[in-house]
Amino acid sequence: MRGAPRKLRWVGLLGEIAPPARLARDAFFVSYARRDAKAVRAILAEGRAAGHAFWMDRTDIAPGRKWPSAVVSAIRAAKGAIVFCSPAAYASDHVLREVALAAQFKKPILPVIIAGGRGPDEFLYYLSAHQSVDVGADPAWRIHFLEALEGLRQGRSRLS
Numbered sequence: 676m677r678g679a680p681r682k683l684r685w686v687g688l689l690g691e692i693a694p695p696a697r698l699a700r701d702a703f704f705v706s707y708a709r710r711d712a713k714a715v716r717a718i719l720a721e722g723r724a725a726g727h728a729f730w731m732d733r734t735d736i737a738p739g740r741k742w743p744s745a746v747v748s749a750i751r752a753a754k755g756a757i758v759f760c761s762p763a764a765y766a767s768d769h770v771l772r773e774v775a776l777a778a779q780f781k782k783p784i785l786p787v788i789i790a791g792g793r794g795p796d797e798f799l800y801y802l803s804a805h806q807s808v809d810v811g812a813d814p815a816w817r818i819h820f821l822e823a824l825e826g827l828r829q830g831r832s833r834l835s
Contacts, residue, residue: 702728702735703827704753704782706773708763714789715759718810721817727824729757750776755783755827758802761790765798774801783827787820788812 703722707715712733719729730753736745750756756777764770777784778801786793786807793799793807808823810816 702730702749702753703785703824704750704756704773704777705729705731705759706756706764706770706777707731707759708761708767708770710763711759711761711789714810718759718787718789718820719757721820722824725821725824727828746773747776750782751780753777753782755785757824758784758786760786760788760792760794760798760802760807765791765794771797774798777801783830785823785827 705715705719715731719731722729730749732742732746732749735749736742750773756773758764758770758774758777774784784802784805786802786805788807788809788811790811793802806823808816808820810820813819
């Protein structure tokens with residue numbers, strides 16, 4: 676006997692999540708180094724509490740989907756890109772490619788510095804024109820982070 680169709684659940688490493696395709700359109704793409712994941716999740720919790728959505732590779736790529744195409748699709752669909760800057764991120768070819776794609780797709784970019792300053796020339800090329808939030812140096816980083824997210828959501832790529 677057949678019952679009602681089962682509703683699909685998406686489960687990422689951090690628990691149940693929204694289906695990736697739907698989430699990406701309303702979300703900010705998150706570019707980060709794996710080594711920084713704990714700090715990144717803590718910072719993103721502030722944004723989620725304010726109603727913002729984020730797309731992260733480890734939690735939002737559907738099972739069986741090819742990683743590179745999922746990342747490209749998510750960047751293309753995202754409202755903007757949040758780039759978590761640190762020595763580990765600066766050493767990551769993946770983070771650099773994601774930043775380059777966000778720039779190529781003309782997405783607003785918010786650099787969030789969690790360690791190591793603005794970074795090497797490869798990153799400065801893409802990030803120097805964008806207002807950043809420095810978590811370590813700015814005691815009001817939470818306020819500035821939320822203001823920047825709201826600005827990006829409204830289509831402004833810089834803080835006023």
